[in-house]
Amino acid sequence: MNVNSLEIQNFRNIENIKIEPCDTVNIIYGENAQGKTNLLEALWLFTGCRSFRGSKEKEMILFDENLVSKDFSKLSMNFSDNNRNHSAEFLLSDKKKVIYDGIEHNSSSIFFGEFLGIIFAPQHLNLVKGGPSERRKFINQALCQLRPKYSNVLTDFNKILEQRNALLKDVSHHSELLATLDIWDERLALYSAIIITQRLRYLSELEPFIKDIYFGISSGKEKIGISYDSVITIKNDDVEILKEEILKELQKTRKEDIINGTTSIGPHRDDILITLDGLPVKNFGSQGQQRSCALSLKLAEAAVIKKITGKQPVAFLDDVMSELDASRQDYILNHIDGWQVFITCCDPSSILKSKTGKIFEIKGGKLCSST
Numbered sequence: 001m002n003v004n005s006l007e008i009q010n011f012r013n014i015e016n017i018k019i020e021p022c023d024t025v026n027i028i029y030g031e032n033a034q035g036k037t038n039l040l041e042a043l044w045l046f047t048g049c050r051s052f053r054g055s056k057e058k059e060m061i062l063f064d065e066n067l068v069s070k071d072f073s074k075l076s077m078n079f080s081d082n083n084r085n086h087s088a089e090f091l092l093s094d095k096k097k098v099i100y101d102g103i104e105h106n107s108s109s110i111f112f113g114e115f116l117g118i119i120f121a122p123q124h125l126n127l128v129k130g131g132p133s134e135r136r137k138f139i140n141q142a143l144c145q146l147r148p149k150y151s152n153v154l155t156d157f158n159k160i161l162e163q164r165n166a167l168l169k170d171v172s173h174h175s176e177l178l179a180t181l182d183i184w185d186e187r188l189a190l191y192s193a194i195i196i197t198q199r200l201r202y203l204s205e206l207e208p209f210i211k212d213i214y215f216g217i218s219s220g221k222e223k224i225g226i227s228y229d230s231v232i233t234i235k236n237d238d239v240e241i242l243k244e245e246i247l248k249e250l251q252k253t254r255k256e257d258i259i260n261g262t263t264s265i266g267p268h269r270d271d272i273l274i275t276l277d278g279l280p281v282k283n284f285g286s287q288g289q290q291r292s293c294a295l296s297l298k299l300a301e302a303a304v305i306k307k308i309t310g311k312q313p314v315a316f317l318d319d320v321m322s323e324l325d326a327s328r329q330d331y332i333l334n335h336i337d338g339w340q341v342f343i344t345c346c347d348p349s350s351i352l353k354s355k356t357g358k359i360f361e362i363k364g365g366k367l368c369s370s371t
């Protein structure tokens with residue numbers, strides 16, 4: 001999978017940039033706050049995933065010094081996938097519009113599974129150190145790219161959860177609503193079971209790769225483990241059996257849920273447990289071990305995409321090289337050899353020593369040189 005060209009208009013601090021990246025390493029460098037991450041973010045949106053910065057789309061349209069926004073923002077990209085060329089456009093104005101190979105859509109989820117990428121940015125260290133929601137975001141995003149239907153299931157699940165929570169609040173004053181709660185429990189249990197099953201399968205795909213990669217990064221010092229962490233007892237990954245199990249749990253926690261007005265069990269509360277030699281790395285790992293785990297997770301994510309789709313995702317490395325020591329930098333650069341990669345940094349010299357590719361310098365939202 002390769003980006004062949006990109007044009008950005010009125011996106012963040014970039015009024016207009018056109019680039020033609022190479023198929024190997026593309027380095028985007030410049031001082032702080034010049035627009036390097038903005039450029040990566042523009043490319044990332046074509047994966048169909050939300051911005052890795054968690055920003056709202058409206059905030060991405062270029063505003064001037066008086067904070068007055070332009071009418072629109074437009075991103076145009078051409079990419080190739082196993083020798084097939086595709087054109088993609090992303091238009092933000094009052095409404096969002098995406099155009100993929102000439103056909104208009106109103107949701108960027110059309111790009112799920114079409115343009116595949118992985119992103120590793122400094123905030124991804126929170127994958128290991130942060131709370132469970134970081135890891136749920138990781139697995140949800142990975143699954144949305146791999147199995148576009150998962151994103152529909154997730155959207156439906158969130159709606160059902162919201163409705164159940166609203167009902168829980170009402171039930172305390174209107175006990176006649178209890179029968180309705182049974183119906184929502186059924187639905188919630190089914191969607192929870194589908195999501196958990198998909199996540200379990202994903203983790204079992206990821207496991208051999210993360211083990212291998214972590215072994216390589218740490219020179220075999222310790223063994224990494226990864227498992228799904230849920231309050232629900234998961235005996236196997238059969239959706240029907242799991243659904244029944246979840247229903248039982250929902251019954252058990254119903255009283256408490258009604259008191260709190262919220263659903264206390266389910267995939268929205270689950271976590272992924274990452275261990276080193278059996279100990280949770282979140283609590284016991286050193287800074288260096290945590291970095292290695294986060295990096296392994298990201299590279300394993302790419303390996304799973306490659307295995308399942310047969311396509312090599314584009315790698316986006318935002319400002320992470322300077323945070324990694326020389327041996328981890330070397331490991332990444334060797335590992336991604338042959339992939340198309342976009343690396344942002346302030347000082348390209350250390351990366352250039354080991355790689356050839358294209359270099360783009362960004363200053364004040366403008367491309368000021370490319371070689």
Ligand SMILES: Nc1ncnc2c1ncn2[C@@H]1O[C@H](COP(=O)(O)OP(=O)(O)O)[C@@H](O)[C@H]1O
Pocket residue numbers: 011012013014030031032033034035036037038039059060061062063064344
């Ligand atoms: N919608 C927007 N319009 C104009 N400027 C923006 C917008 N969103 C962010 N910016 C500006 O973009 C700059 C940050 O760009 P970024 O790509 O994160 O920098 P870096 O080169 O350090 O990665 C900041 O100066 C910020 O104010």
Ligand SMILES: [Mg+2]
Pocket residue numbers: 036037038318319344
């Ligand atoms: Mg940046």
